[in-house]
Amino acid sequence: MKLRHIAIAAIISAAACGATAQNIATPKVKADFKERQEKVANPAYFTVFDRNLTPQQREALEFLYAYMPLPDIADYSGDFFLTNVDATLRARKEMPWGKNIPDREWRHFVLPLRINNEALDNHRPEFYAELKDRVKGLSMKDAILEVNHWCHEKATYEPSDSRTHSPLATVSSAIGRCGEESTFTVGALRAVGIPARQIYTPRWAHTDDNHAWVEAWADGQWYFLGACEPEPVLNLGWFNAPASRGMMMNTYAFGAYDGPEEVLATPDGYTNINVTTNYAPVDTITVNVTDRQGRPAAGTEVSFRLYNYGEFYPIATKTTDQHGRASLSAGIGDVVVWATDGKNFGMTKGSVGRDRNVAVTLDLTPSYTGVKEMDIIPPVASNKPVEVTPAQAAENDRRKVYEDSLRGAYTATFFTRERGEDLGRRLGLDPARVAAVMIDARGNHKTIEQFLSGVPEADRERALTLVESLSVKDRSDVPAVILADHLTAPVYDTPLYAEYILSPRIDNEALTPFRSYFSATVGKDEAARMRANPAELVAQTARDITILPDWYPGNIRMSPEAVDRSKATNAASRDIYFVAKARSLGIPARIDPVTGKTQWADAKGNWTDASFGGDSSASAKPASQGTLKLAFTKTGRIDDPKYYTQFTLSKIADGRPQLLGFPEDATWSSILRDGQKLDEGQYMLVSGQRMADGGVLSRAQFFDIRPESTVSDTLVMRQDNKGVQVIGNFNSENTYTDLASGAEKSVLSTTGRGYYVIGLLTPNHEPTNHALRDIAAVAPEFEKWGRGMILLFKDRQDAGRFDSSLLPELPSTVSYGIDTDGKIAAEIIGNLKLSTTERPVFIIADTFNRIVFVSQGYTIGLGDQIVDTIHHLGE
Structure with a gap:
């Protein structure tokens, strides 16, 4: 593929920084490589070592083959890995920092090609060719910032499914979720010889969802950055505040890593390390597990879990020692501790920073039924501000506008709806269906167009059906060879054909x-x-x-x-x-x-x-099945609880909960009101109400499903009975520039008397993107409420960068504007005593100048929180 043209962490000793030995394969690596060859016992996988290799090529390949996932060995050739080894060795030789990077950091965080679960590709030599002159003459820190600006030219944030685009596919599609943006950025940094790693919080404690970003090593220290989200300095990103509330942030180091960080686990080929202390205050919590007779339960699995997306999600798993103890260093907040011996289990709440020791008894059997309620409190924000001068901020903003224009010029070549419909008519296919898949194809549109155009006319309908059977992301990166291969499927007369035979x-x-x-x-x-x-x-x-x-x-x-x-x-x-x-x-x-x-x-x-x-x-x-049937009584404004948002259902297997993956739009009425057929066994229903401060009122109810029988019970949503309180004031006579008319207007003249919502936005910004998507998801509620919502940008430049096409349709009550001279933002931040100027900020206020709700920064479920507050207002 041709590319488009257009300190926190451990300090490495000075002696290590000056290391020049460049020992790639240590004695341990060589021993592990030999053991791997013997265990895999398939000589065909290792034929690359029969080549006439240089010592550095051989040692680099030995390191990769000693630890890489078995699917990578089986699915990619030795020549593929050798090509990337050569590119990596070249960068080490030619980049000015190459000789100064310690062997350990180079070996684990530059040499490995795999970063996430992406399909591997040959991005490294291509990225190096485009970036090497761009970072020439820069310090390592400035080179990291420059690479991130380059990444921003290529891609911006958009949520998607959990399969990860390869770096080249991210360039082609020009979008990526955080896991793809960080995979892409790590790949770009490693391509120019800079150690980089993907940092991941499995789940946030204070809001639903997770996040991934990047750490890059420069001159003996690790720094963090938001992938494809360039800032003027390192250690700055929109996630500074959320990360300071994080309870677990980790990364996977390729191979047997022996760095200074806490090791969480050592899955085959990788070292899972804990980097939470780089971002948030931490403490150690120790769990003491006993069996039903009160004896220490050695060898017991202990998982530390957070309430997130309606379930208790594991963020770390440990095994108890001979005394039945397991410890974890984590952020200062509440966790759900779940321990199991593979049959019986126990669960309790632990408060990191307050409970140094937590006792768990394996007293819950596979036939246990009952209820456990917990009030879960997340960490509080504690981030320190990072100094950025006005000149630095202005220059960074100027560059981002230019980079948006470069990316925009490229994405303007993608199919529009009109162009897609025209193609459909020319091919004799349904124009709307063709337009939909061609829009999804993004930078892969030529592949899809040529495929649909190239098949015989009699086969075009089936070819379109094949493309439709793919995921949205598949359409943006599927190669022609795969489409051609699967169109060879014979036709079978069954309604299951398209999804379960052809696809x-x-x-x-x-x-x-x-x-x-x-x-x-x-x-x-x-x-x-x-x-x-x-x-x-x-x-x-x-x-x-x-x-x-x-x-x-x-x-x-x-x-x-x-x-x-x-x-x-x-x-x-x-x-x-x-x-x-x-x-x-x-x-x-x-x-x-x-x-x-x-x-x-x-x-x-x-x-x-x-x-x-x-x-x-x-x-x-x-399978033997029974039925679970649950009643529900309207609670507050909730009349039909949402799966993943307000409740989930898990089957307990071998003492561990396994989430049932109902569709994302599933609700209580669609799956449980009339009864749900379930395999026999034990189930856990988790429900929770997320508070504005991030806390959760959770409830876990256990059921025993027997064959040919029905369990009838009730889904309960715990509620906070506290009334809405006035938390600050805001002058509704404040004025802003209305984007539609260009006129100066007051908030009051726009919204009329009563309550209204104001949002302070940053364009093309992941937290803002999530907030607006959450509001769009409950648009009917806002339409019913009928009050105004004013969304404000800080200046015309930000307003010009906003791309509403990446978002679903917002309520008709929304108006866009510019916060003239920043007066509205200053008043909200000052009157509410917000600790940072981080955006987005949303308030609910009224024309008596009272603020009754505020949300700042990264929040999932914002729309529901605002609507819940509106409900309590009686509006």
């Missing part, structure tokens, strides 16, 4: 052209037998595929083709393999999005679980 999308794996592979390797007679009796394919999979759980960090998956060749993989890749092979043979198959179970369907569309225990009869036996 290559199974889970969150990288798409591959597996259909032609299985068509070539499975004989026609064998395929016919398996179509007639899918249980035979289940039994064959169980018999032929060995489960090898080693070297599978995160959600990286081995391709179906590689699984078939190696006959060894992990369970998740085995399940994808089964579905891919079944679809290739004409058998509808899926991984159930709710339960995660692997299934195939018969001719009548009935789904059967695929059991890989080796007994073919087990695959045809339906």
